Amino acid sequence: MRWDALFADLESQFEALQDAELYGEVADRIRAEVGKITVLDRLRGAVGTVIRIEVQDAEPVRGVLTRVGKDCLLLETEWSEEWLVPVDALVAVHRLGPWAKPAVGAVEGKLGLAHLLRGIARDRSPVTLFCSGGGPVTGTVDRVGADFLELAEHPLDAPRRRTEVYNVRLVPTRALRALRRR
Incomplete structure (x- = not known):
């Protein structure tokens, strides 16, 4: 025993x-x-949910995460605003949940900030830019290069007309913190 x-x-x-x-x-x-797992993987896992982001040189934004590109994200707020934010400008993301999702397909993994900026330039939508070291600037994105964009500055409520434009500003994309479109 x-x-x-x-x-x-x-x-x-x-x-x-x-x-x-x-x-x-x-x-x-x-x-x-x-x-x-990357930040982008975590963000892709939260597409369709309401999150809050903190961005350098801009106010915190709360909205539905609608799209994640190769280097940026797109949020839609309850006021029908779209926020395009480079991932490098993020300070913090809240309410993501526990999921992560890798990029699926060749297109999803390649569409990035420059592609989305070119689409905004084609739309001729008035925007507000938030850049490092400065206050918000309003106008219309005229051109998007490999590493910059040109903004025709004019009041947000005025259409982009030669008479309304008071400056053309070149912004290196590395200085872009967020773009808001209504």
């Missing part, structure tokens, strides 16, 4: 060690997988 108890005790210790080893291995694998 004592031998049976001894063997039973040794077997339970062995099983406990195996469980602990398995738990440690699983935890290591989880840490390794989480280490591969």
Whole structure:
């Protein structure tokens, strides 16, 4: 009987060690997988949900995350505003949830800030730009280059007419913190 108890005790210790080893291995694998997740993956996992973002040189924005590009995100607020924000300008993101999603497809992984800015330039929509080190600037995006955009500055409530434009501003895209379109 004592031998049976001894063997039973040794077997339970062995099983406990195996469980602990398995738990440690699983935890290591989880840490390794989480280490591969990017900010963009986390943002893609929250598409369709209401989040709040903090952006350098702009006010915090709350809205539905509608799209995530290769280097930017698009939020739609309850006031029918669209906010285009480069990922590099994010300070914090709140209410993301626990999900992550990798880029799926060739198009989703390649569309980025420059593509979206060119679409805004084609639309001729009046916008408000928030740039590093300065206050908001209003106007219409005229051109988008490889690493810059040109904004025809005019009042937000006035159409882009030669008589309304008082300045053309070149903004390096690395200085862009957010763009708001109504």
